Amino acid sequence: MLDINLKQLEVFVTTAEYGSFTRAADVLYLSQSTVSSHIRSLEETLGVLLFDRAARRRVALTEAGKRIYPTAREIVDRCRVLQSNLPEREGNLLTVGASTVPAQYLIPRLLADFSRQRPDCQFLLRRGDSAGIHELLRSGQIAVGFVGMRMDEKAFRYVPLLEDHLVLVTENSPCFQDLPAEVGLELLLREPVIARETASGTWLETEKWLRGQGILPERLHILARMENPDAIRRAVARGMGVSVLSSLVVEEDAAAGRLRTFELGQGAWRQICMVLPKRTALTATQTAFADFVRQSAAL
Numbered sequence: 001m002l003d004i005n006l007k008q009l010e011v012f013v014t015t016a017e018y019g020s021f022t023r024a025a026d027v028l029y030l031s032q033s034t035v036s037s038h039i040r041s042l043e044e045t046l047g048v049l050l051f052d053r054a055a056r057r058r059v060a061l062t063e064a065g066k067r068i069y070p071t072a073r074e075i076v077d078r079c080r081v082l083q084s085n086l087p088e089r090e091g092n093l094l095t096v097g098a099s100t101v102p103a104q105y106l107i108p109r110l111l112a113d114f115s116r117q118r119p120d121c122q123f124l125l126r127r128g129d130s131a132g133i134h135e136l137l138r139s140g141q142i143a144v145g146f147v148g149m150r151m152d153e154k155a156f157r158y159v160p161l162l163e164d165h166l167v168l169v170t171e172n173s174p175c176f177q178d179l180p181a182e183v184g185l186e187l188l189l190r191e192p193v194i195a196r197e198t199a200s201g202t203w204l205e206t207e208k209w210l211r212g213q214g215i216l217p218e219r220l221h222i223l224a225r226m227e228n229p230d231a232i233r234r235a236v237a238r239g240m241g242v243s244v245l246s247s248l249v250v251e252e253d254a255a256a257g258r259l260r261t262f263e264l265g266q267g268a269w270r271q272i273c274m275v276l277p278k279r280t281a282l283t284a285t286q287t288a289f290a291d292f293v294r295q296s297a298a299l
Contacts, residue, residue, distance in 0.1 A: 003045045006079055009072045011038040012050060014139070016069050019058030028139060077279050092118070092285045095142050097126040097133045099201055100229060101164065102146035102272050105248045114292050121285060129227070131199035137277050143286050144293075145275040148201030148246075159274040159290075161297040165247040166205060166269060168262040169232075169254075171239045176260045184262030185213065192223035192241035194232050202229075205270045206244045212267055233259065 015024040015035065025032045043050050050065035061069060098107045103125065111123050126133075126142055130149040136142045137156065150158050168184035170176045170191070179187075196203040207217045223241045226232050229249045236243050237258055244264070253259040274293050276282070282290060 004042065006076070008038045008042040008045075010076050011035050012042055013069070013072050013076050015039060015051070015059060016061055016065065017138075019060070021059060026135075092121045093124060094121050094144075094285050094289055095124040095126060096144050096146070096289075097128065097136045097142040098146040099128065099130045099133050099148055100196075100227070101148055101202065101246045101248060102161075103127050104229075105246075106161065106272060107146060110293060110296065113296065114289055117292065118285070118288065121289075129197055129199040130201035130204065133275070137275065140280065143277065143280055143282055144290055146272065147275055148270050148272050149204050150271075150273065150275075155278060157276045157278055158271075159276070159294060159297070160271045161274055161293070162272050164270050164272050166202065166209070166244050166264060167247050167250065168242055168264055169236050169245050169250050170242045170260045170262070171237055172257055172260045173239065179262070181263050182265075184264045187242055187262060188244065188264070189215070189219060191221070193220045194235050194241045194243045195220075195222050195225050196229070196232070196243075196245075197225055197227045200227075201270065202244065202246060209264065209268050213265075 011024060011028065011030070014028055015021055018024050021032050021035050021039075024030075025035045028035070039050060046064075046068070048064035048068075049062050050068065052060045052062055096107065096111070107125060111125075115121060115123070126136055128136065130147040130151065133142075133145040133147050134151050134156070137145050146161075148164060168188055170187065176187075195206075198204075210217050210220075224235070226235070229245055232243050232245060233250060233253060235241070237253070247261070250259055250261060254261045274290065274297075276290060
């Protein structure tokens with residue numbers, strides 16, 4: 001009779017990959033004490049220590065942990081494949097994850113169009129920033145994601161869907177109305193900034209673009225950070241500061257004269273991508289949806 005269970009192995013593998021009991025607990029939606037308990041039980045069963053708790057920043061694998069990790073990783077991966085190949089649940093539930101911009105401006109259309117082809121399918125949309133969507137994919141809670149930032153080319157396949165330009169957004173007041181469109185970078189460095197959260201694809205691409213211009217992001221006067229682009233739009237419109245947002249987010253406000261937009265220049269754009277895990281097999285419904293998205297992007 002085996003004394004090792006799959007949850008212990010999943011916790012061990014996740015902790016090893018993130019190098020942190022706390023991060024493993026967040027990804028697996030467990031308490032840190034539960035993660036520690038699973039690791040301790042596995043160590044007692046195997047008769048070895050798996051982690052060096054004395055490491056200051058990251059929890060490090062012991063030599064025994066390094067030997068055990070590849071086998072544990074393979075077992076967890078095979079179980080996920082087995083689960084994905086089971087007969088699909090009643091209603092063909094499709095769980096999709098999307099970061100903020102694609103969740104608001106891309107996913108509703110895709111799900112509506114796909115539902116016309118598969119009226120038997122039910123949908124669950126999980127939202128988060130780009131980093132959060134990648135974590136949901138890693139933990140197997142979703143198999144299809146949509147993000148604005150490529151974060152791990154080794155573990156995931158990215159399918160480009162559309163090009164999304166980043167623009168500087170200001171209130172449409174007299175002090176901004178007569179400025180030429182090419183002063184976006186100058187305004188970004190001069191005005192107080194309302195930024196997206198640090199793990200959002202929009203902010204990560206903004207940082208990447210700034211560094212490409214030879215500018216450290218620390219030069220910005222960040223007055224506030226907000227997770228919701230709609231909240232940022234309203235704050236900018238009231239004169240709280242300027243922001244860098246997706247052109248998809250602000251195109252209606254700009255057309256209506258509620259906001260003014262400025263181009264940031266070459267390289268200030270990103271791709272909205274569908275992201276799929278390389279090591280996880282998709283169910284029939286997930287495969288049909290992924291194929292549908294690819295075909296839609298090619299139109």
